[in-house]
Amino acid sequence: MTIASSSSPNQPIRQPVALLGAGGAATALGVALAAAGIPVAAVWSRRVERARLLAERLPGARAFADPRAAAEHGALVVLAVPDGAIAPLCAQLQWRPGQAVVHLAGAYGRELLEPAARAGAATGAFHPLQTFAGEADPVAWHGVGIAIDADPPLAAELAWLARRLGAEPFQLDPHQRPLYHAAAAIAANGLVALVGTAAEFLGRAAGLERAQAVRHMLPLLRGVLANLEQLGLPRALTGPVARADRATIARHVEALAQAAPEWSSLYRELCRAMLPLARERAADDPERLAALEVLAQWLAEEQRSEGVPR
Ligand SMILES: NC(=O)c1ccc[n+]([C@@H]2O[C@H](COP(=O)([O-])OP(=O)(O)OC[C@H]3O[C@@H](n4cnc5c(N)ncnc54)[C@H](OP(=O)(O)O)[C@@H]3O)[C@@H](O)[C@H]2O)c1
CATH class of the missing domain: 3.40.50.720 (NAD(P)-binding Rossmann-like Domain)
Known part of the structure:
Protein backbone atom coordinates (compact mmCIF):
# COMPACT_ATOMS: atom_id res chain seq x y z
CA MET A 1 0.00 0.00 0.00
CA ASP A 173 2.59 -6.06 6.32
CA PRO A 174 5.40 -7.70 8.35
CA HIS A 175 4.03 -11.16 7.47
CA GLN A 176 4.51 -10.43 3.79
CA ARG A 177 8.11 -9.35 4.14
CA PRO A 178 9.73 -12.76 3.39
CA LEU A 179 7.82 -13.04 0.10
CA TYR A 180 8.49 -9.38 -0.69
CA HIS A 181 12.21 -9.88 -0.10
CA ALA A 182 12.26 -13.13 -2.11
CA ALA A 183 10.87 -11.08 -5.02
CA ALA A 184 13.66 -8.53 -4.61
CA ALA A 185 16.29 -11.29 -4.44
CA ILE A 186 14.94 -12.99 -7.57
CA ALA A 187 14.97 -9.73 -9.56
CA ALA A 188 18.32 -8.42 -8.36
CA ASN A 189 20.54 -11.33 -7.28
CA GLY A 190 18.82 -13.83 -9.56
CA LEU A 191 19.51 -11.59 -12.54
CA VAL A 192 23.20 -11.34 -11.61
CA ALA A 193 23.43 -15.13 -11.32
CA LEU A 194 21.68 -15.58 -14.68
CA VAL A 195 24.03 -13.09 -16.33
CA GLY A 196 26.99 -14.89 -14.72
CA THR A 197 25.91 -18.18 -16.30
CA ALA A 198 25.04 -16.55 -19.61
CA ALA A 199 28.45 -14.82 -19.67
CA GLU A 200 30.15 -18.17 -19.10
CA PHE A 201 28.32 -19.72 -22.06
CA LEU A 202 28.93 -16.68 -24.26
CA GLY A 203 32.60 -16.75 -23.27
CA ARG A 204 32.88 -20.43 -24.19
CA ALA A 205 31.02 -20.02 -27.47
CA ALA A 206 32.86 -16.91 -28.65
CA GLY A 207 36.22 -17.33 -26.87
CA LEU A 208 35.76 -14.24 -24.69
CA GLU A 209 37.02 -13.42 -21.23
CA ARG A 210 34.24 -13.17 -18.65
CA ALA A 211 34.53 -9.38 -18.32
CA GLN A 212 34.35 -9.02 -22.08
CA ALA A 213 31.34 -11.34 -22.28
CA VAL A 214 29.55 -9.32 -19.59
CA ARG A 215 30.37 -6.12 -21.46
CA HIS A 216 28.81 -7.55 -24.63
CA MET A 217 25.68 -8.37 -22.67
CA LEU A 218 25.18 -4.94 -21.19
CA PRO A 219 23.47 -3.39 -24.26
CA LEU A 220 21.17 -6.42 -24.36
CA LEU A 221 20.34 -6.00 -20.67
CA ARG A 222 19.78 -2.26 -21.11
CA GLY A 223 17.40 -3.08 -23.97
CA VAL A 224 15.47 -5.46 -21.71
CA LEU A 225 15.21 -2.82 -18.97
CA ALA A 226 14.11 -0.18 -21.47
CA ASN A 227 11.43 -2.55 -22.80
CA LEU A 228 10.23 -3.26 -19.26
CA GLU A 229 10.11 0.45 -18.54
CA GLN A 230 8.46 1.51 -21.78
CA LEU A 231 6.29 -1.49 -22.71
CA GLY A 232 5.81 -3.25 -19.37
CA LEU A 233 4.65 -6.87 -19.10
CA PRO A 234 3.89 -8.94 -21.08
CA ARG A 235 5.18 -6.96 -24.09
CA ALA A 236 8.76 -6.84 -22.83
CA LEU A 237 8.99 -10.60 -23.37
CA THR A 238 10.62 -11.32 -26.72
CA GLY A 239 12.52 -14.37 -27.98
CA PRO A 240 11.71 -17.94 -28.98
CA VAL A 241 9.16 -18.63 -26.23
CA ALA A 242 7.22 -15.46 -27.07
CA ARG A 243 7.35 -16.62 -30.72
CA ALA A 244 6.41 -20.22 -29.79
CA ASP A 245 9.51 -21.31 -31.68
CA ARG A 246 9.96 -24.88 -30.48
CA ALA A 247 12.69 -25.77 -33.00
CA THR A 248 14.99 -23.01 -31.75
CA ILE A 249 14.35 -23.89 -28.11
CA ALA A 250 15.16 -27.53 -28.91
CA ARG A 251 18.51 -26.41 -30.39
CA HIS A 252 19.24 -24.43 -27.21
CA VAL A 253 18.40 -27.43 -25.02
CA GLU A 254 20.62 -29.70 -27.11
CA ALA A 255 23.54 -27.28 -26.98
CA LEU A 256 23.19 -26.90 -23.22
CA ALA A 257 23.00 -30.68 -22.77
CA GLN A 258 26.46 -30.86 -24.37
CA ALA A 259 28.01 -27.82 -22.70
CA ALA A 260 26.47 -27.90 -19.22
CA PRO A 261 23.96 -30.77 -18.78
CA GLU A 262 22.52 -29.44 -15.51
CA TRP A 263 21.43 -26.35 -17.43
CA SER A 264 19.31 -28.07 -20.08
CA SER A 265 16.59 -28.87 -17.55
CA LEU A 266 16.94 -25.47 -15.82
CA TYR A 267 16.59 -23.80 -19.18
CA ARG A 268 13.40 -25.73 -19.90
CA GLU A 269 12.08 -24.61 -16.51
CA LEU A 270 12.87 -21.01 -17.42
CA CYS A 271 11.01 -21.47 -20.70
CA ARG A 272 8.03 -22.87 -18.77
CA ALA A 273 8.13 -19.82 -16.51
CA MET A 274 7.91 -17.61 -19.61
CA LEU A 275 4.80 -19.35 -20.93
CA PRO A 276 2.16 -17.39 -18.96
CA LEU A 277 3.62 -14.11 -20.23
CA ALA A 278 3.83 -15.49 -23.77
CA ARG A 279 0.16 -16.57 -23.61
CA GLU A 280 -0.84 -13.16 -22.29
CA ARG A 281 1.05 -11.49 -25.13
CA ALA A 282 -0.64 -13.73 -27.69
CA ALA A 283 -4.15 -13.31 -26.22
CA ASP A 284 -5.68 -12.18 -29.54
CA ASP A 285 -3.62 -14.49 -31.78
CA PRO A 286 -5.28 -17.97 -31.78
CA GLU A 287 -2.58 -19.45 -34.03
CA ARG A 288 0.23 -18.33 -31.67
CA LEU A 289 -1.78 -19.54 -28.67
CA ALA A 290 -2.16 -22.99 -30.22
CA ALA A 291 1.58 -23.12 -30.96
CA LEU A 292 2.29 -22.15 -27.35
CA GLU A 293 0.18 -25.09 -26.12
CA VAL A 294 2.22 -27.45 -28.32
CA LEU A 295 5.39 -25.92 -26.88
CA ALA A 296 4.06 -26.25 -23.32
CA GLN A 297 3.30 -29.95 -23.87
CA TRP A 298 6.69 -30.59 -25.42
CA LEU A 299 8.47 -28.90 -22.49
CA ALA A 300 6.44 -30.93 -19.96
CA GLU A 301 7.17 -34.19 -21.83
CA GLU A 302 10.89 -33.42 -22.03
CA GLN A 303 10.97 -32.80 -18.26
CA ARG A 304 9.01 -36.02 -17.61
CA SER A 305 11.32 -38.07 -19.78
CA GLU A 306 14.23 -36.76 -17.71
CA GLY A 307 12.43 -37.84 -14.53
CA VAL A 308 11.84 -34.32 -13.24
CA PRO A 309 8.63 -34.51 -11.18
CA ARG A 310 5.90 -32.09 -12.14
N1 LIG B 1 23.71 -3.62 0.42
C1 LIG B 1 22.50 -3.55 -0.11
O1 LIG B 1 22.36 -3.49 -1.32
C2 LIG B 1 21.27 -3.51 0.78
C3 LIG B 1 20.06 -3.10 0.20
C4 LIG B 1 18.93 -3.04 1.00
C5 LIG B 1 19.02 -3.39 2.34
N2 LIG B 1 20.19 -3.80 2.87
C6 LIG B 1 20.23 -4.16 4.31
O2 LIG B 1 21.19 -3.33 4.97
C7 LIG B 1 21.74 -4.05 6.08
C8 LIG B 1 23.26 -3.99 5.99
O3 LIG B 1 23.68 -4.63 4.81
P1 LIG B 1 25.05 -4.21 4.08
O4 LIG B 1 24.94 -4.74 2.70
O5 LIG B 1 25.32 -2.77 4.26
O6 LIG B 1 26.11 -5.06 4.89
P2 LIG B 1 27.70 -4.93 4.86
O7 LIG B 1 28.14 -4.10 3.69
O8 LIG B 1 28.23 -6.29 5.02
O9 LIG B 1 28.04 -4.07 6.18
C9 LIG B 1 27.75 -4.59 7.42
C10 LIG B 1 28.11 -3.61 8.53
O10 LIG B 1 27.75 -4.28 9.74
C11 LIG B 1 28.93 -4.62 10.47
N3 LIG B 1 28.80 -6.01 10.91
C12 LIG B 1 29.02 -7.13 10.17
N4 LIG B 1 28.76 -8.22 10.92
C13 LIG B 1 28.36 -7.76 12.13
C14 LIG B 1 27.97 -8.41 13.33
N5 LIG B 1 27.91 -9.74 13.41
N6 LIG B 1 27.64 -7.64 14.39
C15 LIG B 1 27.68 -6.30 14.30
N7 LIG B 1 28.06 -5.63 13.19
C16 LIG B 1 28.38 -6.36 12.12
C17 LIG B 1 30.08 -4.40 9.55
O11 LIG B 1 31.19 -4.00 10.36
P3 LIG B 1 32.73 -4.17 9.92
O12 LIG B 1 32.76 -4.17 8.43
O13 LIG B 1 33.39 -2.97 10.54
O14 LIG B 1 33.17 -5.47 10.49
C18 LIG B 1 29.58 -3.27 8.65
O15 LIG B 1 29.70 -2.03 9.30
C19 LIG B 1 21.18 -5.46 6.02
O16 LIG B 1 20.07 -5.56 6.90
C20 LIG B 1 20.70 -5.59 4.59
O17 LIG B 1 19.61 -6.49 4.44
C21 LIG B 1 21.33 -3.87 2.12
Whole structure:
Protein backbone atom coordinates (compact mmCIF):
# COMPACT_ATOMS: atom_id res chain seq x y z
CA MET A 1 0.00 0.00 0.00
CA THR A 2 1.40 3.39 -0.95
CA ILE A 3 1.45 5.86 1.90
CA ALA A 4 -0.65 8.79 0.70
CA SER A 5 1.07 12.17 0.83
CA SER A 6 -1.87 13.52 2.84
CA SER A 7 -1.32 10.95 5.62
CA SER A 8 2.07 12.52 6.42
CA PRO A 9 1.77 16.16 5.39
CA ASN A 10 4.69 17.49 7.36
CA GLN A 11 6.22 15.01 9.71
CA PRO A 12 9.98 15.44 9.43
CA ILE A 13 12.10 12.59 10.69
CA ARG A 14 13.51 13.02 14.19
CA GLN A 15 17.14 14.15 14.04
CA PRO A 16 20.05 13.71 14.27
CA VAL A 17 20.70 10.23 12.95
CA ALA A 18 23.14 7.66 14.35
CA LEU A 19 24.32 5.06 11.86
CA LEU A 20 25.31 1.72 13.36
CA GLY A 21 27.10 -0.04 10.54
CA ALA A 22 29.31 1.43 7.84
CA GLY A 23 28.89 -1.07 5.01
CA GLY A 24 27.20 -0.73 1.65
CA ALA A 25 23.72 0.21 2.90
CA ALA A 26 24.92 2.51 5.70
CA THR A 27 27.27 4.34 3.34
CA ALA A 28 24.57 4.76 0.70
CA LEU A 29 22.11 6.03 3.32
CA GLY A 30 24.64 8.28 5.07
CA VAL A 31 25.69 9.97 1.84
CA ALA A 32 22.05 10.43 0.78
CA LEU A 33 21.12 11.85 4.22
CA ALA A 34 23.98 14.32 4.02
CA ALA A 35 22.92 15.38 0.52
CA ALA A 36 19.35 15.86 1.80
CA GLY A 37 20.58 18.04 4.68
CA ILE A 38 19.66 15.55 7.42
CA PRO A 39 22.42 15.51 10.03
CA VAL A 40 24.23 12.30 10.95
CA ALA A 41 25.85 12.75 14.37
CA ALA A 42 27.43 9.36 14.94
CA VAL A 43 28.76 6.38 13.02
CA TRP A 44 29.78 3.04 14.50
CA SER A 45 31.22 -0.05 12.86
CA ARG A 46 32.89 -3.12 14.37
CA ARG A 47 36.11 -1.86 12.80
CA VAL A 48 36.38 1.71 13.96
CA GLU A 49 38.50 2.56 10.93
CA ARG A 50 35.54 1.79 8.72
CA ALA A 51 33.32 4.06 10.85
CA ARG A 52 35.92 6.81 10.51
CA LEU A 53 35.99 6.54 6.73
CA LEU A 54 32.23 7.01 6.55
CA ALA A 55 32.08 9.73 9.24
CA GLU A 56 34.65 11.74 7.26
CA ARG A 57 32.17 11.93 4.38
CA LEU A 58 29.32 13.19 6.54
CA PRO A 59 29.52 16.80 7.79
CA GLY A 60 29.39 16.94 11.61
CA ALA A 61 29.54 13.15 12.09
CA ARG A 62 31.87 11.47 14.61
CA ALA A 63 33.10 7.88 14.56
CA PHE A 64 32.59 5.77 17.70
CA ALA A 65 34.24 2.56 18.85
CA ASP A 66 31.36 1.75 21.20
CA PRO A 67 27.89 1.14 19.70
CA ARG A 68 26.17 2.30 22.92
CA ALA A 69 27.90 5.67 22.79
CA ALA A 70 27.03 6.04 19.09
CA ALA A 71 23.36 5.13 19.66
CA GLU A 72 23.03 7.68 22.46
CA HIS A 73 23.76 10.45 19.94
CA GLY A 74 20.88 9.53 17.66
CA ALA A 75 17.25 10.61 17.88
CA LEU A 76 16.89 8.15 15.00
CA VAL A 77 19.23 5.15 15.23
CA VAL A 78 19.69 3.07 12.09
CA LEU A 79 20.93 -0.50 12.59
CA ALA A 80 22.62 -1.04 9.23
CA VAL A 81 24.24 -4.40 10.02
CA PRO A 82 23.66 -7.82 8.43
CA ASP A 83 20.18 -9.20 9.12
CA GLY A 84 21.39 -11.81 11.61
CA ALA A 85 23.26 -9.16 13.65
CA ILE A 86 20.30 -6.76 14.07
CA ALA A 87 18.55 -8.42 17.05
CA PRO A 88 21.76 -9.09 19.05
CA LEU A 89 22.97 -5.52 18.46
CA CYS A 90 19.59 -4.06 19.42
CA ALA A 91 19.59 -6.13 22.63
CA GLN A 92 22.95 -4.78 23.75
CA LEU A 93 22.06 -1.10 23.41
CA GLN A 94 20.29 1.23 25.83
CA TRP A 95 17.09 2.79 24.56
CA ARG A 96 14.98 5.67 25.79
CA PRO A 97 11.44 6.87 25.11
CA GLY A 98 11.35 9.43 22.33
CA GLN A 99 14.15 7.71 20.46
CA ALA A 100 13.44 5.77 17.26
CA VAL A 101 15.31 2.77 15.89
CA VAL A 102 15.00 1.22 12.46
CA HIS A 103 16.75 -1.52 10.55
CA LEU A 104 17.20 -1.84 6.80
CA ALA A 105 16.44 -5.55 6.33
CA GLY A 106 13.85 -6.64 3.77
CA ALA A 107 12.80 -10.06 5.04
CA TYR A 108 12.04 -8.96 8.63
CA GLY A 109 9.76 -6.45 10.29
CA ARG A 110 10.26 -4.52 13.48
CA GLU A 111 9.97 -7.70 15.59
CA LEU A 112 13.80 -7.78 15.56
CA LEU A 113 13.79 -4.59 17.65
CA GLU A 114 11.67 -5.85 20.56
CA PRO A 115 14.16 -4.81 23.32
CA ALA A 116 14.01 -1.18 22.09
CA ALA A 117 10.20 -1.24 21.94
CA ARG A 118 10.07 -2.58 25.52
CA ALA A 119 12.22 0.35 26.63
CA GLY A 120 9.76 2.81 25.08
CA ALA A 121 11.56 3.61 21.81
CA ALA A 122 9.63 3.70 18.53
CA THR A 123 10.69 0.88 16.20
CA GLY A 124 10.48 0.36 12.46
CA ALA A 125 11.83 -1.28 9.34
CA PHE A 126 12.94 0.83 6.38
CA HIS A 127 13.96 -1.34 3.45
CA PRO A 128 15.07 0.24 0.17
CA LEU A 129 14.26 -1.88 -2.87
CA GLN A 130 17.67 -1.10 -4.28
CA THR A 131 21.15 -2.62 -4.40
CA PHE A 132 24.11 -0.69 -2.98
CA ALA A 133 27.47 -2.10 -4.01
CA GLY A 134 29.56 0.54 -5.76
CA GLU A 135 30.32 4.19 -5.08
CA ALA A 136 27.54 5.77 -2.98
CA ASP A 137 25.44 8.24 -4.97
CA PRO A 138 22.30 9.95 -3.60
CA VAL A 139 20.72 9.51 -7.04
CA ALA A 140 20.59 5.76 -6.35
CA TRP A 141 17.61 6.49 -4.04
CA HIS A 142 15.52 8.31 -6.64
CA GLY A 143 12.29 6.51 -7.44
CA VAL A 144 13.22 3.58 -5.18
CA GLY A 145 10.40 1.80 -3.31
CA ILE A 146 10.91 1.84 0.46
CA ALA A 147 9.04 -0.84 2.40
CA ILE A 148 8.12 0.56 5.79
CA ASP A 149 6.89 -1.24 8.88
CA ALA A 150 6.19 1.17 11.76
CA ASP A 151 3.38 2.62 13.84
CA PRO A 152 2.44 6.30 13.73
CA PRO A 153 4.03 8.76 14.21
CA LEU A 154 7.26 7.00 13.14
CA ALA A 155 5.55 5.59 10.02
CA ALA A 156 4.82 9.13 8.80
CA GLU A 157 8.34 10.29 9.68
CA LEU A 158 9.88 7.42 7.73
CA ALA A 159 7.60 8.19 4.79
CA TRP A 160 8.79 11.81 4.97
CA LEU A 161 12.40 10.60 5.05
CA ALA A 162 11.85 8.34 2.05
CA ARG A 163 10.37 11.20 0.03
CA ARG A 164 13.13 13.53 1.14
CA LEU A 165 15.60 11.04 -0.40
CA GLY A 166 13.57 11.07 -3.64
CA ALA A 167 12.18 7.58 -2.94
CA GLU A 168 8.62 6.21 -2.77
CA PRO A 169 7.47 4.84 0.60
CA PHE A 170 4.94 2.05 0.94
CA GLN A 171 3.70 0.17 3.97
CA LEU A 172 4.31 -3.56 4.05
CA ASP A 173 2.59 -6.06 6.32
CA PRO A 174 5.40 -7.70 8.35
CA HIS A 175 4.03 -11.16 7.47
CA GLN A 176 4.51 -10.43 3.79
CA ARG A 177 8.11 -9.35 4.14
CA PRO A 178 9.73 -12.76 3.39
CA LEU A 179 7.82 -13.04 0.10
CA TYR A 180 8.49 -9.38 -0.69
CA HIS A 181 12.21 -9.88 -0.10
CA ALA A 182 12.26 -13.13 -2.11
CA ALA A 183 10.87 -11.08 -5.02
CA ALA A 184 13.66 -8.53 -4.61
CA ALA A 185 16.29 -11.29 -4.44
CA ILE A 186 14.94 -12.99 -7.57
CA ALA A 187 14.97 -9.73 -9.56
CA ALA A 188 18.32 -8.42 -8.36
CA ASN A 189 20.54 -11.33 -7.28
CA GLY A 190 18.82 -13.83 -9.56
CA LEU A 191 19.51 -11.59 -12.54
CA VAL A 192 23.20 -11.34 -11.61
CA ALA A 193 23.43 -15.13 -11.32
CA LEU A 194 21.68 -15.58 -14.68
CA VAL A 195 24.03 -13.09 -16.33
CA GLY A 196 26.99 -14.89 -14.72
CA THR A 197 25.91 -18.18 -16.30
CA ALA A 198 25.04 -16.55 -19.61
CA ALA A 199 28.45 -14.82 -19.67
CA GLU A 200 30.15 -18.17 -19.10
CA PHE A 201 28.32 -19.72 -22.06
CA LEU A 202 28.93 -16.68 -24.26
CA GLY A 203 32.60 -16.75 -23.27
CA ARG A 204 32.88 -20.43 -24.19
CA ALA A 205 31.02 -20.02 -27.47
CA ALA A 206 32.86 -16.91 -28.65
CA GLY A 207 36.22 -17.33 -26.87
CA LEU A 208 35.76 -14.24 -24.69
CA GLU A 209 37.02 -13.42 -21.23
CA ARG A 210 34.24 -13.17 -18.65
CA ALA A 211 34.53 -9.38 -18.32
CA GLN A 212 34.35 -9.02 -22.08
CA ALA A 213 31.34 -11.34 -22.28
CA VAL A 214 29.55 -9.32 -19.59
CA ARG A 215 30.37 -6.12 -21.46
CA HIS A 216 28.81 -7.55 -24.63
CA MET A 217 25.68 -8.37 -22.67
CA LEU A 218 25.18 -4.94 -21.19
CA PRO A 219 23.47 -3.39 -24.26
CA LEU A 220 21.17 -6.42 -24.36
CA LEU A 221 20.34 -6.00 -20.67
CA ARG A 222 19.78 -2.26 -21.11
CA GLY A 223 17.40 -3.08 -23.97
CA VAL A 224 15.47 -5.46 -21.71
CA LEU A 225 15.21 -2.82 -18.97
CA ALA A 226 14.11 -0.18 -21.47
CA ASN A 227 11.43 -2.55 -22.80
CA LEU A 228 10.23 -3.26 -19.26
CA GLU A 229 10.11 0.45 -18.54
CA GLN A 230 8.46 1.51 -21.78
CA LEU A 231 6.29 -1.49 -22.71
CA GLY A 232 5.81 -3.25 -19.37
CA LEU A 233 4.65 -6.87 -19.10
CA PRO A 234 3.89 -8.94 -21.08
CA ARG A 235 5.18 -6.96 -24.09
CA ALA A 236 8.76 -6.84 -22.83
CA LEU A 237 8.99 -10.60 -23.37
CA THR A 238 10.62 -11.32 -26.72
CA GLY A 239 12.52 -14.37 -27.98
CA PRO A 240 11.71 -17.94 -28.98
CA VAL A 241 9.16 -18.63 -26.23
CA ALA A 242 7.22 -15.46 -27.07
CA ARG A 243 7.35 -16.62 -30.72
CA ALA A 244 6.41 -20.22 -29.79
CA ASP A 245 9.51 -21.31 -31.68
CA ARG A 246 9.96 -24.88 -30.48
CA ALA A 247 12.69 -25.77 -33.00
CA THR A 248 14.99 -23.01 -31.75
CA ILE A 249 14.35 -23.89 -28.11
CA ALA A 250 15.16 -27.53 -28.91
CA ARG A 251 18.51 -26.41 -30.39
CA HIS A 252 19.24 -24.43 -27.21
CA VAL A 253 18.40 -27.43 -25.02
CA GLU A 254 20.62 -29.70 -27.11
CA ALA A 255 23.54 -27.28 -26.98
CA LEU A 256 23.19 -26.90 -23.22
CA ALA A 257 23.00 -30.68 -22.77
CA GLN A 258 26.46 -30.86 -24.37
CA ALA A 259 28.01 -27.82 -22.70
CA ALA A 260 26.47 -27.90 -19.22
CA PRO A 261 23.96 -30.77 -18.78
CA GLU A 262 22.52 -29.44 -15.51
CA TRP A 263 21.43 -26.35 -17.43
CA SER A 264 19.31 -28.07 -20.08
CA SER A 265 16.59 -28.87 -17.55
CA LEU A 266 16.94 -25.47 -15.82
CA TYR A 267 16.59 -23.80 -19.18
CA ARG A 268 13.40 -25.73 -19.90
CA GLU A 269 12.08 -24.61 -16.51
CA LEU A 270 12.87 -21.01 -17.42
CA CYS A 271 11.01 -21.47 -20.70
CA ARG A 272 8.03 -22.87 -18.77
CA ALA A 273 8.13 -19.82 -16.51
CA MET A 274 7.91 -17.61 -19.61
CA LEU A 275 4.80 -19.35 -20.93
CA PRO A 276 2.16 -17.39 -18.96
CA LEU A 277 3.62 -14.11 -20.23
CA ALA A 278 3.83 -15.49 -23.77
CA ARG A 279 0.16 -16.57 -23.61
CA GLU A 280 -0.84 -13.16 -22.29
CA ARG A 281 1.05 -11.49 -25.13
CA ALA A 282 -0.64 -13.73 -27.69
CA ALA A 283 -4.15 -13.31 -26.22
CA ASP A 284 -5.68 -12.18 -29.54
CA ASP A 285 -3.62 -14.49 -31.78
CA PRO A 286 -5.28 -17.97 -31.78
CA GLU A 287 -2.58 -19.45 -34.03
CA ARG A 288 0.23 -18.33 -31.67
CA LEU A 289 -1.78 -19.54 -28.67
CA ALA A 290 -2.16 -22.99 -30.22
CA ALA A 291 1.58 -23.12 -30.96
CA LEU A 292 2.29 -22.15 -27.35
CA GLU A 293 0.18 -25.09 -26.12
CA VAL A 294 2.22 -27.45 -28.32
CA LEU A 295 5.39 -25.92 -26.88
CA ALA A 296 4.06 -26.25 -23.32
CA GLN A 297 3.30 -29.95 -23.87
CA TRP A 298 6.69 -30.59 -25.42
CA LEU A 299 8.47 -28.90 -22.49
CA ALA A 300 6.44 -30.93 -19.96
CA GLU A 301 7.17 -34.19 -21.83
CA GLU A 302 10.89 -33.42 -22.03
CA GLN A 303 10.97 -32.80 -18.26
CA ARG A 304 9.01 -36.02 -17.61
CA SER A 305 11.32 -38.07 -19.78
CA GLU A 306 14.23 -36.76 -17.71
CA GLY A 307 12.43 -37.84 -14.53
CA VAL A 308 11.84 -34.32 -13.24
CA PRO A 309 8.63 -34.51 -11.18
CA ARG A 310 5.90 -32.09 -12.14
N1 LIG B 1 23.71 -3.62 0.42
C1 LIG B 1 22.50 -3.55 -0.11
O1 LIG B 1 22.36 -3.49 -1.32
C2 LIG B 1 21.27 -3.51 0.78
C3 LIG B 1 20.06 -3.10 0.20
C4 LIG B 1 18.93 -3.04 1.00
C5 LIG B 1 19.02 -3.39 2.34
N2 LIG B 1 20.19 -3.80 2.87
C6 LIG B 1 20.23 -4.16 4.31
O2 LIG B 1 21.19 -3.33 4.97
C7 LIG B 1 21.74 -4.05 6.08
C8 LIG B 1 23.26 -3.99 5.99
O3 LIG B 1 23.68 -4.63 4.81
P1 LIG B 1 25.05 -4.21 4.08
O4 LIG B 1 24.94 -4.74 2.70
O5 LIG B 1 25.32 -2.77 4.26
O6 LIG B 1 26.11 -5.06 4.89
P2 LIG B 1 27.70 -4.93 4.86
O7 LIG B 1 28.14 -4.10 3.69
O8 LIG B 1 28.23 -6.29 5.02
O9 LIG B 1 28.04 -4.07 6.18
C9 LIG B 1 27.75 -4.59 7.42
C10 LIG B 1 28.11 -3.61 8.53
O10 LIG B 1 27.75 -4.28 9.74
C11 LIG B 1 28.93 -4.62 10.47
N3 LIG B 1 28.80 -6.01 10.91
C12 LIG B 1 29.02 -7.13 10.17
N4 LIG B 1 28.76 -8.22 10.92
C13 LIG B 1 28.36 -7.76 12.13
C14 LIG B 1 27.97 -8.41 13.33
N5 LIG B 1 27.91 -9.74 13.41
N6 LIG B 1 27.64 -7.64 14.39
C15 LIG B 1 27.68 -6.30 14.30
N7 LIG B 1 28.06 -5.63 13.19
C16 LIG B 1 28.38 -6.36 12.12
C17 LIG B 1 30.08 -4.40 9.55
O11 LIG B 1 31.19 -4.00 10.36
P3 LIG B 1 32.73 -4.17 9.92
O12 LIG B 1 32.76 -4.17 8.43
O13 LIG B 1 33.39 -2.97 10.54
O14 LIG B 1 33.17 -5.47 10.49
C18 LIG B 1 29.58 -3.27 8.65
O15 LIG B 1 29.70 -2.03 9.30
C19 LIG B 1 21.18 -5.46 6.02
O16 LIG B 1 20.07 -5.56 6.90
C20 LIG B 1 20.70 -5.59 4.59
O17 LIG B 1 19.61 -6.49 4.44
C21 LIG B 1 21.33 -3.87 2.12
